[in-house]
Amino acid sequence: MIGHIFRLNKHWGNCLTTCLLLLAFSGSTLADQEEENKKEYSVKAAFIYNFSKFIDWPELASQKSNEFNICIIGSNPFEKETLSKLSTKKTKAKNVKFLNISPYEKLPPCYIVFINTPENTVRQGIIRASKKHNVLTVSDQENFTSNGGAIELFTSNRKVRFKINLAATKRAGLEVSSKLLNLAIKVENREAQQ
């Protein structure tokens, strides 16, 4: 738990650095920046939840568990209120549930994994593991899809967008709805770096 907090703090440190930088360039207040950040992550959480609707997981219906787990690896950037609100919803006839998991835990029963760890090796490991276990990998880290991730969230023009790596979803055995593909800004079909 302490590690958790630490990591979180560290993350916050990163964030803070970014925020400060942003603040230095934009001249906006720290509080404004923080508020903006919170809003952005709540949108990202909603995006992650919405992805579940446009992607089909193989043998999902045959799973005994009544929960649709969305796992967060690394520090949790989302507000508690946002997650608890989304947890009341259902997708694919299952209850949405957000889980914080360690990089070393088994990926299943996760359907979506939000990777928020700065460590490249961990990230690569998870991407590799996702291919075996039909897991959708999502991250807001730059070049995530270029590095073999499935969906990469990014902000453009103060709006949250996403990229889809079709090769990655295909390798993971996931069917992505064309509707989702239509919304994706950039569709890449690149193999993950070995």
Add this chain to the structure above:
Amino acid sequence: MILRNLPIRQKLSFVTMLTSISSLLLISLAFIIIDINDFHNNTEAKLQSIAKVTAFNSTAAISFDDKEASTENLNSMNKISNIYYAVIIKSDGSLFSQYHGEHSDAINHSAYLSSLVDTLPDCNQSSLKINQLTVCETITLNGEDIGRLYIVARLSDLYIELGYRLITTLIILLITILIAYLLSRRFGNIISEPIISLSNTITEVTNNKDYSTRAKYNENDEVGLLAKGFNDMLQQIQYRNKALRLHQDKLEDEITLRTGELFSTVTQLKEAKALAEKANNAKSQFLSQMSHELRTPMNAILGYAQLLRLETSAPLSANQLDHVNEIINAGDHLLELINKVLDLSHVESGTLEVSIENINLQYCVEECITLIGPLAIEKNIAVINNLDSDIYVLADYTHIKQVIINLLSNGIKYNKIGGTLTIDDCSQHKNKVCFSIRDTGHGLSDSQLSRLFKPFDRLGAENTSVQGTGIGLLICKQLIEIMKGKISVSSVIDEGTTFAITLDAASTADSLSLPNTMADNPLAISHPDHKGCVLYIEDNPANLKLVKAIITDHMHMEFLGAGDAHIGIQMAIEFKPDLILMDINLPGMDGFTALKELKRTTETASIPVIALSASAMPRDISRGKTAGFKNYLTKPIKLEELSLTIIAALGPNTAN
């Protein structure tokens, strides 16, 4: 209705065209309605499918709040020209994305959106307004409503298409009308031409009265039958006309023939009538002449015989007196005969004048009995009048008296000595009066009765001493008939004969009073001497001499004689006689002219003039009286009558 007066061809055209136009219009209307419906349904289905697809495709954009992607998605509707507005509203009511078609920029969005939501509160429906169709589609994602899609389509295309269809329909309609008109003309001619031809034939026949004309026809339809019937009728008329003409010709011939016959008959009849009239006139003239010519010598004979009988200076011996009486009797009889013949001729020629009046029968009969009294006394015959005093008849007084006297004198003349003559009332009906005269003579046989009213048949009495003319009963019968009466006779041999007369009854109120005629009163004879001068104008010297003898010798008056009218008038002026006796048939100036002359001359105007003429016809007598003669005496002169008339004319002033 105007259609009624149109020719059949136009009627047919009208009906055909009306039928085709109406059916075509109905069909077109049906098609247009179906089309509109189809178009609506199609448009709606199309819009709904578009909405479904768009909604489906919009889920991701809504989910990821990608307005650009959604707008891009909606903009794909620009391929469909009639969509002019589309909008996606999120479930929270906020506008997510929208599409503007052409000319939709002017929409006031917030108001328009709320009106859209109001129009379709429950989604997945469609709303049809006059020119726009709105569909709504709920956008769902995994069973969750995430928004609504509204698509508004303009229906102007529909109306444009509808217009095209209408134009097409109209063109087809016009073509159809044209074809229908041409066809109806073509086929109308087939129907109307025979009728027009027949009608023309009928007009021709009516105008020309040529019944040998025949209607032409080629068809065996109703019109053909009509024409055939018309032809048959014409044939019959022709036959009838021929028969009629034949009959007419025959009739005309007949009429001409009959008219000719009639004309000849009429001509013959006219000729016969003229002849008869001429003969009748000749007869009347002859009788009149005869009467005059006979009376003139009779005047001398009877006059002098009477004078002889009255001779006082040298009275005749008994034997001589007897002879003179015979002369007078024979003369009287001859005179009676002449009078009766004249009467008969008058009755037969219908010139007898009657004046019907109310007559008391009993009085009339009494008078007649008085007149024939001396005759009855002579034969010792009792005359019994059984009539009541209140019987009145309608008759001419003179003529009924003539009849009764005739019958009474017959009843006396042919009776036994000492017999009776009875007058009885035999009335049976209320309006008729009947009276009978019954004698007790020898009676008449049936054959005698049948000859009784024949002229100049005296039934054998001509061989007896009884004097008669043989025409008395005939005159009686004819006089009674003129007075609208009847005379009948019945007889029993050795018992007697009965004559019955029936006349119309008269009312008792205004019966004629007793007529007083001097001539009928022979008992009033007196011979007083008179002073005075009488002028007699007469061309016949025998008559002049006779009257001179009567006036001077018998009446002891002064006498002047003139041979003609001129001398007479001069003498009258010179001597101023008290009385003038005037013959009518005078040489040079006749009696009527002389009378006028006398009346005009002041010296002679007051002298009474008495006519003394042989013209004894009633017409002559009445003419004389109206001309102004004081009296009119007929020849032969009766001594007493002449003397009484002279005395009466002179009046009491001259009487001494």
